[in-house]
Amino acid sequence: MPFKPGRNVNLYALTWRLPIIFWQFVFFVGPVLFMVAMSFFLVKNYRMTEAFEFVNWSRMLSRGYFWDSYWYTVIIASVSTVCAMCIAFPAAFALAFRASESTRRWAIFLLIIPFFTSYLVRTFSWFVILSESGVVNAMLATIGLGPYTMLNTNFGTLVGYMTLTLPLVVILQTVTMANIDKTLVEAARNLGCSAFRTIWQVIIPLSKTGLIIAAIFCFILSFGDFVAPFYLGGSQEPTLPILILDTTKSGQQWPRAAVVAIMMMLTLFAIAFIGIALAYRKPKGAK
Amino acid sequence: MNTNRALNVILGIYVALIFAFVFAPIIFSMIFSFNSQRFPTIPLGSFTTEWYAKILADPDVWEAALNSLIVSTCTALIATFLGFCTAYSDFRYNFRLKGPYLALILLPPTIPLIIMALAMLAWFSRIGMSGQLYSVIIAHSVLTAPFAMAVIRLRLNQMDPDLESAAWNLGGSEWQTMRHVIIPFCKPAIASALFLTAAVSFDEFAVSWFVSGLNKTLPVIILEIVQGNIDPQVNAIGTFVFLISMTLVVLAQIFFASRQLKSIRT
Amino acid sequence: MSEPLVVFDKVEKKFGSFVAVKQLDFEIREGEFLAIMGPSGCGKTTTLRMLAGLEAPSVGEIRLQGQVMNNVAPHQRDTPLVWQSLALFPFLTARQNVEFGLKMRGVDAAERKERALRWLDKMGILEFADRNISTLSGGQKQRVALARSLVMEPQILLLDEPLSALDAHLVIRMQAVLTDLQRELGITFVYVTHSQSEAFAMADRVIIMGKGEIAQIGTPKDIYRAPANQFVAEFVGRNNILSGRVAALSADSARITTPSGDFTVPTNDVSLTEGHNASFVISADLVHISLAEPESGNRAFCRLISEEFVGSMVTLFLEDRHGQEFKVQMQERELSRFDLHSGDEIWLSWDTASAHVLNET
Numbered sequence: 001m002p003f004k005p006g007r008n009v010n011l012y013a014l015t016w017r018l019p020i021i022f023w024q025f026v027f028f029v030g031p032v033l034f035m036v037a038m039s040f041f042l043v044k045n046y047r048m049t050e051a052f053e054f055v056n057w058s059r060m061l062s063r064g065y066f067w068d069s070y071w072y073t074v075i076i077a078s079v080s081t082v083c084a085m086c087i088a089f090p091a092a093f094a095l096a097f098r099a100s101e102s103t104r105r106w107a108i109f110l111l112i113i114p115f116f117t118s119y120l121v122r123t124f125s126w127f128v129i130l131s132e133s134g135v136v137n138a139m140l141a142t143i144g145l146g147p148y149t150m151l152n153t154n155f156g157t158l159v160g161y162m163t164l165t166l167p168l169v170v171i172l173q174t175v176t177m178a179n180i181d182k183t184l185v186e187a188a189r190n191l192g193c194s195a196f197r198t199i200w201q202v203i204i205p206l207s208k209t210g211l212i213i214a215a216i217f218c219f220i221l222s223f224g225d226f227v228a229p230f231y232l233g234g235s236q237e238p239t240l241p242i243l244i245l246d247t248t249k250s251g252q253q254w255p256r257a258a259v260v261a262i263m264m265m266l267t268l269f270a271i272a273f274i275g276i277a278l279a280y281r282k283p284k285g286a287k
Numbered sequence: 288m289n290t291n292r293a294l295n296v297i298l299g300i301y302v303a304l305i306f307a308f309v310f311a312p313i314i315f316s317m318i319f320s321f322n323s324q325r326f327p328t329i330p331l332g333s334f335t336t337e338w339y340a341k342i343l344a345d346p347d348v349w350e351a352a353l354n355s356l357i358v359s360t361c362t363a364l365i366a367t368f369l370g371f372c373t374a375y376s377d378f379r380y381n382f383r384l385k386g387p388y389l390a391l392i393l394l395p396p397t398i399p400l401i402i403m404a405l406a407m408l409a410w411f412s413r414i415g416m417s418g419q420l421y422s423v424i425i426a427h428s429v430l431t432a433p434f435a436m437a438v439i440r441l442r443l444n445q446m447d448p449d450l451e452s453a454a455w456n457l458g459g460s461e462w463q464t465m466r467h468v469i470i471p472f473c474k475p476a477i478a479s480a481l482f483l484t485a486a487v488s489f490d491e492f493a494v495s496w497f498v499s500g501l502n503k504t505l506p507v508i509i510l511e512i513v514q515g516n517i518d519p520q521v522n523a524i525g526t527f528v529f530l531i532s533m534t535l536v537v538l539a540q541i542f543f544a545s546r547q548l549k550s551i552r553t
Numbered sequence: 554m555s556e557p558l559v560v561f562d563k564v565e566k567k568f569g570s571f572v573a574v575k576q577l578d579f580e581i582r583e584g585e586f587l588a589i590m591g592p593s594g595c596g597k598t599t600t601l602r603m604l605a606g607l608e609a610p611s612v613g614e615i616r617l618q619g620q621v622m623n624n625v626a627p628h629q630r631d632t633p634l635v636w637q638s639l640a641l642f643p644f645l646t647a648r649q650n651v652e653f654g655l656k657m658r659g660v661d662a663a664e665r666k667e668r669a670l671r672w673l674d675k676m677g678i679l680e681f682a683d684r685n686i687s688t689l690s691g692g693q694k695q696r697v698a699l700a701r702s703l704v705m706e707p708q709i710l711l712l713d714e715p716l717s718a719l720d721a722h723l724v725i726r727m728q729a730v731l732t733d734l735q736r737e738l739g740i741t742f743v744y745v746t747h748s749q750s751e752a753f754a755m756a757d758r759v760i761i762m763g764k765g766e767i768a769q770i771g772t773p774k775d776i777y778r779a780p781a782n783q784f785v786a787e788f789v790g791r792n793n794i795l796s797g798r799v800a801a802l803s804a805d806s807a808r809i810t811t812p813s814g815d816f817t818v819p820t821n822d823v824s825l826t827e828g829h830n831a832s833f834v835i836s837a838d839l840v841h842i843s844l845a846e847p848e849s850g851n852r853a854f855c856r857l858i859s860e861e862f863v864g865s866m867v868t869l870f871l872e873d874r875h876g877q878e879f880k881v882q883m884q885e886r887e888l889s890r891f892d893l894h895s896g897d898e899i900w901l902s903w904d905t906a907s908a909h910v911l912n913e914t
Contacts, residue, residue: 031410094298121525125312138329224399241401453640455627457654
């Protein structure tokens with residue numbers, strides 16, 4: 001076959017294009033679609049049988065404990081997102097506007113490291129640090145406070161979530177704000193905007209897209225994490241991931257776990273969709 | 288001016304606190320791994336290597352370490368290959384359905400691991416591939432390929448778009464050009480992608496736990512020990528795991544950054 | 554007579570609905586230095602890329618030595634290109650860059666090295682053979698790029714604005730290097746540029762392109778003295794263009810009435826009709842200046858706006874009272890006799906034979 005420049009379909013082009021299509025269809029799209037199908041299967045005598053019944057759906061969605069768990073997870077993931085966004089903001093602001101280029105690069109370099117290191121061990125470390133006789137309470141005792149119960153509380157869960165999300169949120173916020181045109185910020189200051197008004201009316205609107213994307217990632221990570229609520233929150237109120245875990249690991253109730261998983265995915269799609277719509281919405285009055 | 292300096296100092300302290308929070312669990316875990324107390328607190332107990340001795344004597348840990356090594360190496364190779372193919376296709380070609388094509392590789396990391404774990408477990412059981420070491424490798428390749436793709440795609444972005452045509456113009460076929468121009472150009476990014484995907488795979492526990500069956504990896508061993516009770520062995524294994532994954536991530540970043548510095552100089 | 558080295562036979566190239574070039578009909582002769590010149594977006598680079606096989610013509614044929622090249626892959630052609638971006642391989646040394654094409658063609662290592670070093674030597678950069686590309690200067694990189702193409706010993710060398718990234722003084726040096734090389738090797742150079750000075754300084758023939766079409770093909774002198782149409786006249790830039798109406802017509806000359814006055818022009822081969830519109834040009838270097846009104850002939854009374862010096866040449870920018878602009882080019886020492894200042898009013902005049910009537914298009 002004669003070579004034609006810009007030609008899209010030949011052996012060479014397909015060699016590079018097809019592997020991922022094959023791989024992801026078999027090992028990504030396949031599993032996800034099968035999970036959806038599985039949510040209609042039946043379990044009889046601890047064995048899963050192929051069927052098309054809505055019984056798993058009606059069972060799960062009519063149970064109070066599912067909806068308790070659902071709203072608890074949505075709320076605590078939202079609280080986690082708000083906390084992470086607020087805690088990260090001053091740090092990201094400092095790194096974006098007050099730090100030199102090289103400091104900023106080093107900070108991001110350092111913050112990438114925990115993202116790729118064992119979250120499990122870090123959580124266990126918090127477990128030890130936050131326990132009744134742990135490091136934090138021992139330090140508080142020296143100034144006559146405590147001991148406080150931090151494990152098996154929502155506070156514990158949130159500490160875990162922050163461990164997971166904070167580095168990423170700081171990175172995303174920093175990168176977003178560092179890309180703002182500095183002259184606009186200076187112009188606002190010269191026009192007499194106070195520091196806080198500048199942040200509120202200039203910096204945040206200008207970095208809106210990046211901030212919303214950071215928040216979406218933060219929500220996804222918190223929403224899907226089972227380690228923090230399990231080990232630090234004590235799973236008194238199980239979150240949805242813990243529900244999936246329990247349902248899967250005990251009694252082969254995979255179809256019901258699939259129902260929970262699909263509900264989680266739908267929720268995340270909705271959140272991501274709303275977030276992205278907000279992020280790219282034109283500001284009021286703009287042409 | 289004075290308030291400005293004060294604000295800078297406050298912000299500096301704040302950033303330091305954030306870093307302290309982020310790195311505290313890593314550092315404490317390392318300290319505790321050498322601490323004699325079973326329930327570590329302040330003041331610290333005496334220095335000990337007891338926990339390391341314990342894990343080194345544990346054949347399960349050795350086996351898991353070997354499994355982790357195999358899984359992360361194979362995952363790195365497969366994911367980097369897939370990432371490279373996709374990054375190059377995206378760089379070189381425009382075709383219909385390119386959006387869905389890219390979504391195919393980029394979506395997995397946005398889905399919670401617990402869901403991926405359930406889906407993979409069910410699917411692998413269905414097609415008779417569950418409970419094997421290669422099940423973990425396959426699952427991890429799906430999860431980590433996007434990282435490889437992103438790193439290599441960024442590198443291709445920095446390539447002079449005429450470079451490939453120049454090689455054809457000098458008599459190189461498309462295949463020769465791939466071998467003698469594209470791959471050499473992407474080498475640092477490929478190295479970076481290998482280390483990064485290995486690091487992600489080395490630490491992943493949710494999917495591994497679900498699909499590995501009896502072939503446990505290190506994170507799965509940790510998960511099981513943690514489920515029992517406080518056992519400082521976890522700190523010892525954890526320190527080991529931290530050091531490996533940090534080394535991998537730092538190597539990945541060095542390859543990535545050194546290349547960028549070079550491109551700035553030219 | 555055998556067919557010329559390259560023939561473009563009614564070639565057209567479309568990208569989607571955008572027509573990049575159309576009605577390309579020209580030939581490239583063996584051993585000539587051909588420049589393709591035009592403003593950016595005129596299709597000159599597309600033309601060159603089609604010759605190298607990097608784009609395929611949508612319509613028409615390109616023949617190289619009588620063979621149709623439309624479907625021949627770029628790597629199966631022998632048309633090395635010197636890129637505007639140079640496109641040197643950053644991970645290879647200077648010598649490895651020069652060896653690249655030979656390696657692709659399967660030449661063995663010893664011969665590759667020998668030929669690469671010979672060419673690096675010829676280009677005067679032998680001492681940098683084992684240096685990394687990123688450590689070389691702009692001029693040195695340029696020479697590596699040339700050596701990389703010429704080591705293939707092609708019959709035809711394509712150059713795509715190769716000097717556009719160099720400093721002005723280096724451009725002049727490299728122009729001399731290129732013309733010497735071309736004469737010495739006797740191979741065909743096809744040189745794409747937007748720079749008139751480069752094209753006119755080096756080329757045997759020039760193709761002027763505008764909006765994807767050929768506006769004129771000719772020697773630099775033809776194009777300079779006798780632009781075929783308004784586009785070329787304006788693009789060449791060193792022309793005065795006057796437009797008016799044909800008032801009277803004789804066998805070999807015409808009288809044209811313009812707002813700035815009546816002028817006599819030779820009709821050449823252009824067919825004019827009395828009462829119709831017509832334009833003509835006079836090269837800036839063929840216009841004379843004087844303080845007193847010339848007794849007869851073509852003349853205009855103008856005010857000096859500004860002067861521009863390039864080397865020993867000076868260009869005067871003038872305007873008459875009807876807003877018609879004029880340019881006059883002369884040696885600086887000629888001008889010094891007049892002691893002119895901006896705002897001064899002087900007379901311009903030119904021989905009838907200096908004027909050239911344009912084809913209306």
